[in-house]
Structure formats: structure tokens, C-alpha cells
Amino acid sequence: MAPRTTNGKKKKSIFKRILKWGAISFILLLAALILIPVFYKDKILQLVIKEANKQLTAELSISDFDLTIIKTFPKLTMELNEVKLAGKDDFEGVELVNLKALEAKLDFWSVIGGDQIEIESIKLIEPHVNVKVLQDGRANYDIVKPDSLKTEEEISEPSSFKLALKSYEIRNGEISYLDKPGNMSAVIANLNHSGNGDLTAETVNFETKTTADAITFIMDGVPYLAQVKTDAIVNLLMEFGEKSSKFTLKENEITLNAFKTSYDGYFEMFDDYYDMDLKLDASRSTFKELISLIPSVFRTGYESMLTKGSFALNGMVKGKMTDTELPAWDFNLNVDNASFRYPDLPSGFEKITIRANTKREQGANLDNIKVDIDKFHTEFIGNTIDANLKLRTPMSDPNIGLNLLAKVDLASLEKVMPVAEGESYNGKLDADLKLAGKMSSIDNEQYEDFNAEGWLILKDVLYNSPDLGKEVSVESMHFSFNPKNLALEEMQAKMGNSDFAMKGTIDNYLGYALRDETLTGSFDFKSSMLDLDEIMGLSSSDEESSTASTETATEPAASGSSEDAAGSIPDNIDFNLNTAVAKIKYDGMEIDNFRGNVKLKESVASLNDVQMNTMGGTVGMKGSFDTKNPEKPHINLGYDLKDLDIKQLADNFLTVEKLAPIAKYAQGKISTSLSMEGDMTKDLDINLESLTGSGNFFTNKITVSGFEPLTKLANELKIPKLSSQTLDNVRASFEFEDGKMFVKPFNLKLGKITSDIEGWTSFTTDIDYKMKMNVPKDQVPAEMIKVVEQAIGKVNNVVPQLNVKGLPDIIPVNVNVGGTVMKPVIKTNFKESLMEATGNLKDQVKDLVEDKIEEVKDTVTKVIKDKVEDVKEDLIEQKNKIMADAQKQADKIKAEAKKQADVIRAEADKQAKALVDGAKNPIEKKLREKSAEELRKQADDKAGKLETEAAKQADKIMAEAKARADKLN
Template structure:
């Protein structure tokens, strides 16, 4: 008996040791297999560390569990900056036998704990989740994994879906999900539970859900053969609102077949209130409520491009009431009956019917009804009647730090059809009267008072010509400063208006009462304006029939915000209005730290303000004693040391001619003096004409244009006339000179040039060197060249004893720039008093490639040449015999490679030259050197051109990414919501992993 027990225990111990040892024995093979499957299947950057992987056979015995921590997937271009998936911890369960011995591994379970998923779809339909390699055949391959999952668990996941092609954004946070089922069968039941925070759901610019909690539990009957998913009775909850959802969704083809039913479950009036923004707060549980609520409906039919499912949604509230704790008055007698129904497959035939709507705000009743027959002719029959005592309203909905008084009376009816073709409008009679309004903020000691508004919208006949909007009174007073106005708009076809505004507004006082976050605005606006005219006259450009007159003044105005951190200050401005234009008589301002005065006029302003796609025209004279451009080109949040220039987008609907005069302009590291010229802004392009300035010790005159219409590839095209600029200062201040003319580092003197120059700008507003094109003539009156590594290298090679310094006089160098390569055409000049011919190029990468053909008297080579002359018998050469020297310059200017064409050393060169009867053969020797140089130069230029195209493509992709980032603001806002709500969520402490080989 004991022997049997010992044998049994031994076998058990062996099996236990085998189970523990198996993951470590086969770990390398298992990980190698997983890594190979990922590389063969996934077309993206998969980030993980083998050291963060552990294996276990105990977690999901008899399967093996692979646990991976800090795992991520980043897309390839154009999604290289978007993290598709980041996972804190991912556990996958695999059938051990299939891993070790089968052709396809079998996946049996997935467990995700912590992480985020960001799905992004571009306007053209490209999606960052499309990361599998395309199949060579049209048939869908089965893939390298066999799916046998019976459990999916997700914890603490954030999910964002950003579909730009649809204008749809959905952000979910803290997703918890669990599903169990036999996923290998064609038909199975999948019990699912899920919780999430719905941070944002926005479609086509309209927000539908924000900051709502969701819970759901249901069972899904899956029929994979027919792609049908049936929902059994389940429990769903949105905030405190409970509902059921049952039916099915099927995808038999490209169509989607819906048959879904939903209804509220055990809800009260308080449940529907939980969905109202601003009410579902921490104090919601203490809200005193009563009343009943009923909600139900269906969604049935086929959805495709031509058909939309029918639906019927009903909501009914009876005797609703709610009251905040510790507040004296409730909202009571809430009655609501609403039905939204469409029994067809045409969404335009939707019918909205609200036969009953009424409630009491304290003692003030509001009631109404609405019938909207369809979304085509908009047949409407509606009414809204009520009175609100604003002081009583704040006892129901308190506004912190704000006191309100006054009576608001609303009485509106509308009945009829809107038909723009038949010129029909519903008959409307709407009146709004606000009397004795009073607004007092704790932030400012004085109130806005005597606020009175009287507005009427009337159309008794239903004809567009009888339409009338009459704002007969608008007025308020703030500390003895008052403003008043009125406006009438008649005839919906002609849109005739007649209005006036007069008075003074202190913006600082208004901002104290109605603060705007991160914004400062102060100053006074004085207005005395009258306007009368017709929109029809604007369309027909009959501006003589428009009458807008008066004046508008601004004093001590200041504005700054997050988007405009530099700030704008207007000390004084005065404009008067006449029908044809606005005359800017005075404008004394400081934009950022730069003083600026202006005068001129604006025309076509009525069209610009009242019509789409109209252009504001104008002529301005701008003057400044010192204008710092850098302050407007840098990111506000960076420091001066780390700030960088950014592309300036110009408006396309402004046509301005501007005369500019500035005593000093600071741009990047340039200090420009006496800047004058004319600029034209039209169609989003800024053109310069006769722009002149003193800079870099000389004068610069330019004509040309800056074109940022394509923000991913802003262009410039200029013609420069440079007069006597300092070569040293040009090298010090201009990056283009540093790269394309590095020789300037060791030149003293001045240069002049006339050059056409064009190319692309990077997102830092600096030229993309690989895109530059240009041509012109560089003129140097006198310059000295010394102490350069290039000269030293030539001296060491040739052993000439007078090459340390070069003097240039009256140089005219024809140059051409092509794709960032500066080409110097063959030019004759004197180097060290020797006749020479120079040609070659400097690349945008700083590389140099030049050939120098010189004629050097043999005697200049010193005793070395004299000894050679004496030893060569029969030669007619003397110390004055010209020796052809061909020098090649390569490498970079700072690290040059200098060589001799036609000989490996100066001795060989001299011997060959003298033996070949130099005078007769020298041209042939240099021609041969030139031919060899050009052959090599063609190869170098071809390589540079390929690199230039690649660099320009890379710059464009980076620019597209930055432009794309501006479109993701809504997504960033959704992420911020998630961070704000979930930033402090507690995560369970990680348990020690005892399965790692190190433990």
C-alpha cells in the first residue's frame, strides 16, 4: 500500500514539475513562433519587450497563457504618429499542443487589462486599423491563427473612434467587458456584460452624448453562417435611465437588416432627468423628484444608400416634478407626450408630434405643442407660451455668483409650410418681451440694469414678402453708460433692413460680469451707426441704394487670449461709415510689443459681412517705428530659446493693397532698417513690389510672392537686387548662404547680385534647401580669402608657397541653383595671380564638388621643379613654362578632400607635364581632366536630386501631419475629458508574477 502511494505521489510530483518546467523549456520556441506570426501578419510597428513576457500553464490549464506587459501598435505612414493600440497588460491563452506541434496555433482566450485604442479614418477612407498585409489572391485567406476563443475579458480600456470621412467621433473611457462563448461554432450564444463612460459622441459637428455612464448586460445569439446577431432581453443603463433592447441585426450582404425593439424599465421622471446636461451631478442623488415616465419604440428595416429603417420612438412624462435640495421653488407639473415616427424607408418622411408639453417654473407656467409632418416641406403647427420671472428662476436653477431680475414673456405660434420654390413660409406670430432686466455679478460691484428687449416675428399671410422681424427696442445701462438700438427686417426675399445703434460699451465691465476663461478684454467702444438697405441690392451690386452711416470709435482697448497671447492694444481708433466704404481715419495701436499706426479704407464690406464667398477689399497705409515679426511667428507656450517659426496662413477672401513703412523690423535673426514697400494680399497670396530695406551692411530690393495656400507646401518666389551686402554678415545671418556658399565663412568684403530665387518653405518658415531653384550673377568688387581649411589643403597638395591668401577683384560669377544644388558655370578668373578656370557645385547637404584648372609657371614650384627641369634632357621648358594643374575639391568645406587630376603627386604631375612638351599638350591634359570631372559630377548630381526629392516628400509628410493635427482638436478634447474623469481612477495593485524565469 505504501509503495503504491509513493508511486502515485512520484507520478504526481513529476507531472507537477513538468507543468512548471514546460513554459521555460519551450519558452524560446513559443516566443519565436509568436514573433514570426506577428511579423508575417501585421503591417505596422509592433512594440513589445521580450523581458515583459511571461508564460504559465496554471492560469488557464490545460492551455498555456502568455502575458505581455506594455504592448503597442503604431501605424505606418500616414499614421506613423498615431498609436493604434497601447495595452498595459495583455494575456492570451493558446492551446499548448497547437503551439508546439500543429501548423496553426489555436487562440482560446483574450484578457486585456488597461490601455487605449485609437481608431482613425481619414477623409479618403484610409484607416489606421488596416494593418494586415494584402492577399495576393482575391480569395480571403484563412490566416495563420485558428480561433477557438471561449473567453474575452477587457478591463480599464479607453477607446476613441475618429472617422473624418463621416465627421463622426466617439470616445469611451474605462471600458469593462466580458464575453463567453464557443467562438469556433457557426452558431453560439454569447453572454456579454459591459460598462463604460461615454465621454463624447459627435456626428457632423453636433454633439449627441457627452459625459454619460453606460452599463449593459445581455446575451447575443450569433449565427455566423447568416451573419445574424440576435439580442435577448437585457438590462441597459445610461446614467440612471434604464432600458431594454431586443431583436436582431443581420448583414446578409452589403445591406444591414435591423429589427430592434427598446423600452424603458422601472424608470421614473428622475431617470430621464439624469440625461439632461448640468443636472446629473454629484448632488443628483439628493434631488427631490416625483412623476412617471414611459419610453419605448422600434427600429426596423434595411439600411443602405437608398433605404433607411422605419422607426417609432415615444416618450411620455406625467406629473413630473424636481427640486434641488435647500432651494425654495421646484419645477412642477411637467407633462410631456412626444412621438418621433417614420413608417416608410425614407428618412425625409419623419414625423415629430408633441401634443403635450407644459411645466411650471415656480409660479410661472410654460406650455406648448408641436407637429412637424416631414423634413421636406416642413409642414409645421406649433405653439410656445410662457412667462419667466428671472429672479424666481434663479431660486430653481441657481447661477453661482450671479443675480438676475426681470420678467421674460414669450408667446409664439407657427403654422403652415416652408417652400422656397413656391415662396411660402409658415404663418408666424412670435413675441418676446424682457422688461426691467437686471444682472449683477459678484465679480463687479455695479449691475447691468434697465435691460429691455422687445422683439416680434410676424408673418400672418404665409408669404415671404410679408415676413417681419421687429427688434423695436434693445437697451441697457452700466454705470451711467448706456447703449440702445433697434432693427427691422422685412420681406424674406428682399431682406430689407433698417436699424441703428448708439451709445458706449465698457468691455472691461462686461467681461467682469460675463468672464471668458483665459481671456482679457478691456476698453470702450463708442458707436453711432445707422444702416438701411436690402440684401437684394447687395446681390445685384446696387451699392448706391445702401445707406450705412455714422461713426465707430475705440479707446484704450486691450485684448489677449490663449490664441493671441501677444496681445493687441488700440490706444485710439476712429472709423466713419458711408454706403460705399469704411474710412479708417485713425488707428494708433500696439500689436504685441510693436507700435503700429494705420489709415485707409475698406470697401465691399456689406457683401463681405452678409454674403458667403465675398471678398473684403481695402487700401491701407501701415507705419511702425519697430516691428518684431518673430513675436507673431512663434508658439506662445515656448520660451525664447526653444521657440520656432510656424507657417502663417493667409485669408483668401481679403484683397488688400498695403503701403508699408517701418524704421526697423526684426525677423528671425535679422535686423532690417528703413523697410519700405508695397504689398498686396489677394486670394491667399502675399505679393511684394519694390520692397526695399537696409540690412547686412547693404541694401536689398525685392519683388515676389509668399504663397501658403497649400499649408503642407508653402511656396515663395522672389527676385532680389542685392547691393553691397557684407559677405561675413550674410554668412552669419543667412542659413542658405552657410550651406550653399560656405566659402563665405572666410571671405571679407561685400557682394552684389541680381537673382531669381524660389522654393518651398518648411513648417518653421525656413526654406527647404533641397527645393531651392534660382539663377543670377554674383558680383564681388573686392574680397579677401584666407585662413580656410580649403586653402590649406591646396597648399599642402601643390606645395605652392603663396597660396595662403586670395585676393578677388571685379568678379562676376554666373550661378544657378537647381533642387538645392548651387552650380557654378565655368568661369575664368585669377587665383593667386595664376590664370584659372573654376566650375562645380555645392549641394544642399553641404557637399562641394569643384574642378580648378590653373596654369602655374614651373618656377613657382620651387627647387623641386628646377631639379626636374635639369634632369629632363631635350626639353625646351624653362622656369616660366606653364604647368597645367587640375585640382579637384570634394567632401565638405569644413572637411575638404583635395586631389590632383592627372597625377597622384605633384612630382608625377610635373614629370608628366614636362615630358609631354607642356605648351603643346596642356590643353589636352586639362580637357581630359574636365571630361572626367563632368562624368563624376553627373553621378553626384543625380544622387543629390534623388535625395532632394526624398527630403521634399519627407517635409511634405511632416507638414501634412502638423496640418492634420489641427483637425484632431475634437479628439484631443475628448481625450482631455477622459483624462479629467478617469485621471484619478484607482487601479488594483499588480500581483507579483511568479511565472517569470527570474522568480
């Protein structure tokens, strides 16, 4: 029995040990799963920041960082929350990327012991990407540091991370793209995309899925895709070799709205060229599904449309693409006897026929591109549109054949296509155009070899829209075509209170259309009334409506849209416009007899001999508006204003108010000539700091009242009459630069007081003027005269021999006017001038009687000292007030900073306590206590910096106040 008992105990002991060590191992493993992320979290975060700083010039910010292994064991999961990449310099404040979260799965052993951390998958959650390319080609995505900006260590040091991707995913992304040089933009809304495949292998079966709620692409103002819903499955066989990388399309299908396409073939990349053989197949789509891509149709609901007819679309691209060659292509579109109609409308488009092809052969010669639209035809309610086009040798010498025939009753449009509620069309469109020949015939002025004939006529057109609120009426508009030009024979139109009449010619219209050459034209424009307030009000409501629609549709602000149009003139437009308008209403002003010439050429608008009557006088203008750089348009303008109402001028033009703030408080007529040059913003606001120029000013009579500097001057000199003045025959000249208008010395008579004035006014309303005033004795306040005469009487009593006379008829006074227009600071030597006006009594006494000098000196000194003490007391009072005000401001800044600092510390302490209290076990509590302490420390540092900065500001305020007080000495 004993041995059996022993063996039983031994077995029991082994079992216990297995349980014991198993439990210990489990606890250790659990502890490792908890602690390993803690140990490596800071290390990986620092590596992320280091790698970003090494590679990027953008500002990286990460709101939160986490590392875990429990959910994805044996992979480590790194999560970066609220990741932002913001631009610098011209892209300051523009976020290239704003990510809600970035998740990456890391190879466990590469984190524990490797030199590089391997990233096996990446997930981008709700990325918002905002790409911008400026007019000069600089792009905000160009954020990778060039080697010239890297240190030698950054260049030689390998990356801390190695991509070993097996998969990636984009979830709920938003992408916007604006390319100003390319004049195109795009928006992708709610993008979801994923890719799977071992990208580290030499041969990869790569599978991708893509969906997007709305894709919009606009180029040159034309929406090629508008809110297109996209669903794509694209599978690739990717073969990475030493000499090339080949991508072969396998199962794939791309659906745009309802239009389905698939592709077949391959694309191979060599070091110095590409090779491809790709085919497009849209045989599974119908004519109805093709229509779903038309923006205006899609927005009104293609799903319910009634359609019929056959449709075929196919194409191929085959051959090599090098720096000098392009591959061959051949695309065909055929639509036969098709129709479509909206179910709730009485009629639709019938007998639609389209036969189109474009092809070229492999090679460098782009002249072998051929475009053929053999037939385009449709009919609706008795209207017909027929067209065909052939284009050959488009690069060297475009050879075009175009025929267009259209007869349309505009009133019938609402019967075949939806129109907005309250919108209506009336009138006739008649077009019959034939073009045939080579551009070289026109270039060589051999017009007989080029056939261009026909017309485009609009007659009795009426257009109503609730967006406009006013009916647009085109009585007639007649274009005629010939080889040399496109002639606008006549145009008679009305809108609201405004009427328009114009005629002229447009030259080189074919060169503009086919080769992007300069379009030239000359027009005469006449009107008896232009109500710009009404027109711009309508445009504004349109723009707001368009903006609302755009925001709803998540469409981009395309190049060529209002964002750019406000400040951009095309560089290939050369127009000459002669204008004569009897009356214009603009921003509350009435302008009569507007006439002059406007020239548009090479992105510059030139004004020549523009004349108008307004604001009670006449205005002449000349100069230019240069938009070669639409981000910073440049103006160079000259004005000649005669007998204008000064208050109207200040009320209507912000620049005048900035240049001469006194104008707002004046009444009367002025004349001025000025020239100015400077930059504008892209929104056409003048950059006042950039303005330079000069001019002169004249008025026979203006009345000024309520102008604070004059009011303060009147109070300082104790001469109330100065606060309101009628100024006669004022003439001055000025110039401006560095954000200031400098007034050259000029003479001004304020009542009976003549003054010489010079100084400057800044565009931020700071002022600094010096005045030399000659004040007549009868303008000096009686109480001041009494004090001075009493002092003179005392002198004469003590030294009768001096016989000091009274004040002279004129007392010179120096005045400094500083501060701002609304808060001027006036300093004068008026009191000193009054005391000095009788001469130097001390020297007179010394010359008269040497033996009584001490007695006379004491007497005179006492009289003068009494007045000096008065001045000193005033100075001391001013000093004390300056220091007291400064101390009050400094104390307020410190108190506010302390209040904010206390809030920061309290909030951090609250968060720290909540962090610790949320711990579920002692280990977690210990870890959280460390984080809580760090949270308190960061808050204390931030609060301390706030208090330190406030103390610096307070010290600076006190130092500046002391400096101002010391200057009063």
C-alpha cells in the same frame, strides 16, 4: 469471523483504490491545467500573428504572450502584453494603438478541437489610441487589407477566431483624434468603459457604463467641450432581425460635468435607410449645471458659483434618414431671469434671458431649417448686451434678421469674471448692428433691398497681461456695416515698441458667414516701427504658456491651431494688403523703408514689388507662397540684392550659408539676382533637396580668410598667400537642383594667379570643383624653383647643345577640390607641371644627335626619374595612410560589435539562469529550461547578426579604401 474479515479487507481495498485513483485524477487534472496552456500557447500566438497579417497592413508587435486556465477555469485566458499597431508610409512611426495589455477569454473546447477559437470576452488595459486624418483624407486607422492585396488563400480562408462576446471592457484608456479635413480634434482622457450582454443572441439586453476624466472636442478652433468629466449609463435593447436591427434606449443617464441628460426612444437600421424617434430630456439639470459646460467658466470652478433662474432644455429627432433625406428635429432652450456670480467677486451677470429654438420637418429639403434666437439678454454693472437672430432658407437664399446691441466698459469685466493675476482691461466697446434681408439681394447688387447698418467701436482700450509683458493699446478701432461691405474706418494701435495703423474694407462678409463663400478685402497698413523680435518673443511665450496649459488640460492640437496655422492660408480668403513700414527689427536685423503688396488668394500668398533697405544695401522680392497642401507648402521666389554685406547675409539666412559656404568667411559687399522654387515642411523649413533655380553674383571687392579649401590649396601648392585673398570684380552665374549648386565656369584672380573655376557645392557641404590655374614663375616657392633649375643644369651639362632654358613665366596647373567644405581634399598636378614646363627633353635630344641618344636619354631619364620617384614615394605614403586609417576604422567597428554581442549573450545567459532557477518543481524546471535555451539561442542569433553586419561594414570600408588608394595611380 473469516467472512467478516474478508469483507472488511474488501471495503478497505475499494476505499484505498478510490483515494488512489482520485489522487491520480487530481494530479492529472492539475498537470492538464499546467500543460494545456503550454501545448497550445505557441499555436494560438501564431494564429494571432497570422490573422493580423492576413487582415491588416499595419505593423503589429507583441512584447509578451501568456495563456492560462487555472485562474479562469474552465475558460482559457489569453494575455497579450505591450501590443502596438504602427502605421506605414506617411504614417511611419505613428502608433495607432499602444496597449499595455489585451486579455481575452477563450472557449476551452473551441481551443482543444474546434476549427475556430471562440472569443467570449475582451479586456483592453490602458489603451492609447492615436487617430490622424491627413488633409487629403487618408487616415491611419485605414489598415484593413483590401482584397486586392490579399492572396487567394487569405480571401477564401475563414478567420481563425470567432467573436462570441458576452462582455468587453476598456480600462484607463486615452484617445486622441485629429481630423484635418474636418478641422476638428478630440481627446478623451482616462476612459473606462464596459459592456455586458450576449452579443451572439438575436435579442440582447445590453448594459454599458462609461466614465472619462476629461473629454475635449474642438471644431473650427471653437472648443465645444473642454475637459468635460463624463459619466454615462446607457442600456439598450438590441433586436437583430433579418431586415433590420433596432436599438431601443432603456434606463440611461449621461452626465457632462454636472449637466445631466437622459434620452428616450429608438434607432432602427435598415439596408438603405435609418428610422428613429429620439427625445432629449434635461429637466433634472439646473442653470448652474448648464454653465458647467462653458469652458472658461468650468476652468475657474462652477461648483462655488451663486446662481438663480429657471432653465429648460428639450428636443427630439424623429423620422427617416436616407441618402437624400434627413429626419425632423425640434430643440428648445429657455432661460428666464437667471444670474450667476462668483462668490469672491463683487458682482455678476444678471437678468439673463435666452429663448432659442431650431426645427425642421422630415424630408430632403434642408431649406426648411429654422433658427430662432428670440432673445438673448444680460446685464452686469451697468453694461448691457442684447441680441436676437432669425434665419430662414439657409441653403438656397439665406434670409437673416440680426440685431446686436452692446455697451460694455471693459474695466468692469474683472468685477464679474476671474482674470489672470496681473491681467487688466480698460476701454469702451460700443456695438449697434442691424441686418435684415436675403442674400440674393446682395448677390444681385440690390443693396436697397437689404438692410445692413451699424457699427462696432473700440475706444481707448488698454490690455495688460503678464504673458505679454507689454501693454497693448488700441486708441481707436471703428468698423461700420453696410449691405456691400464691412468697412474698417480706422485702427490706431500700439504694442511695446511697435505701432499699427490700418484701414480698408471687407466684402462678402455675410456670404462668408452664412455660405462659407470667399471673403474679400483690401487694406492699407502703415507703421513707423515694427519690432518683430519683441512681438514674436511675446507670441513665443504665449505659445509656450498655451502649450503648457494644453498639456495640463490634455487638450488636442486642434486643426487651425499653431500646428497648421504656420503653413496654411485659408482657401476662401482673398485679401489685398498694401504695406509701408518705416523701420522693422527682425532677428537682429534692422530693415528700413519696407514697402510692397501682399495678395492672399486661394491658399496662395503673392509678393509683389516688395522693397526694403537692410544689411547695408537694398532687397527686392517677388514670388509666391503656396499652401494648397499645408503638409508641403511650395515657394517660388525671386530676389534682387544690391550691395549687401555678405557676412550679415550669411549670418542671417541659413539658405545662403548652404548655397555659398564661402560667404561665412568673406567680408565685403555683393549683389546678386536669383530665383528659386521648392517645397517646405509644414514647420516652414525649406526642403533644400527640392530647390531648383538659378542666379548670378557680382562683387567689386571682397576679402576671404579662414576658408578651409583655400587654406588647404595654399598648403598643397606651398603658396601661403592663397589662404587669404582679396577678390576684385568677381562675376559668376549658378543654378541649383538635386540638392546641389552648380557654378558655371568663371574667371577668378587669386593674387597674381588667374584661374578658371567650375564645379558644385551640395547642401550637405560636399564640394567638387575643378580649377585651371596659371601660376606665374615668381609665385612658385624658391625651393621648387631650385630643384627644377638643378635638373635643367644637369641636362645642359650632359648635352650642352640643347641649351635648355629655365622655367617659363607661366606654369599651368590643374586642381581638383573635393571632400567637404570643412574637410576639403586637394589634388594637383603641380609637380608634374613644373617638370613638364621645360618641354619634352627626350625628343629634343633624339633630334639633335642620334649617336649619343642612349647617353643623353639615360642622363635625362635619371633626372626625371629622380623626381618621379619623389612623386611615387609620396603616392605610396598616401596609399599606406589610407589603408592604415581604414584598417583602424574597420577594427574599431568589429571590436565594438564584439563588445555589444558579448553583452547580449551575457545578459541572455543571466536571464536564462534566473528563469531556470526560479522553477518551483521539476516539471516547471523542464519547461523553463526549454525557454531558457530558446532565449540563449535568440540572443546568440542576434549577437551573430551584429558581428556579421560589423564584418560587412569593415569589409566595405577596406574595399572603399583600396579603391581610393588605387585611384592614386
